[in-house]
Amino acid sequence: QVQLVESGGGLVQAGGSLRLSCAASGLILSINRMGWYRQAPGKQRELVAVITSGGRTNYADSVKGRFTISRDNAKNTVNLQMNSLKPEDTAVYYCRADDVRLSPWSSPTDYWGQGTQVTVSS
Numbered sequence: 001q002v003q004l005v006e007s008g009g010g011l012v013q014a015g016g017s018l019r020l021s022c023a024a025s026g027l028i029l030s031i032n033r034m035g036w037y038r039q040a041p042g043k044q045r046e047l048v049a050v051i052t053s054g055g056r057t058n059y060a061d062s063v064k065g066r067f068t069i070s071r072d073n074a075k076n077t078v079n080l081q082m083n084s085l086k087p088e089d090t091a092v093y094y095c096r097a098d099d100v101r102l103s104p105w106s107s108p109t110d111y112w113g114q115g116t117q118v119t120v121s122s
């Protein structure tokens with residue numbers, strides 16, 4: 001079984017920084033994409049940033065230039081450095097792992113973390 005465990009959320013003032021981390025545990029052969037999504041109260045969950053195993057990244061327009069996603073393939077971890085935070089960044093942030101394979105013969109499966117709260121005060 002695969003678990004995604006997030007850490008690093010919290011309360012920060014506008015303009016501040018936070019770093020989120022996510023570790024995938026289990027007997028994992030490979031993970032195609034890892035990323036971060038967020039969901040604010042009353043809103044749909046949205047993509048924040050994703051990174052492929054080859055290092056290609058994609059960011060939501062609202063976070064470009066402020067957030068940086070990075071990944072350690074050997075450790076199955078993904079981080080999100082968030083700078084210049086704004087109150088509108090307040091949300092529960094979820095880690096996601098796409099196309100996780102446990103063996104060469106297993107079907108790819110997607111996983112979500114449990115979420116970590118990020119609150120940015122004005």
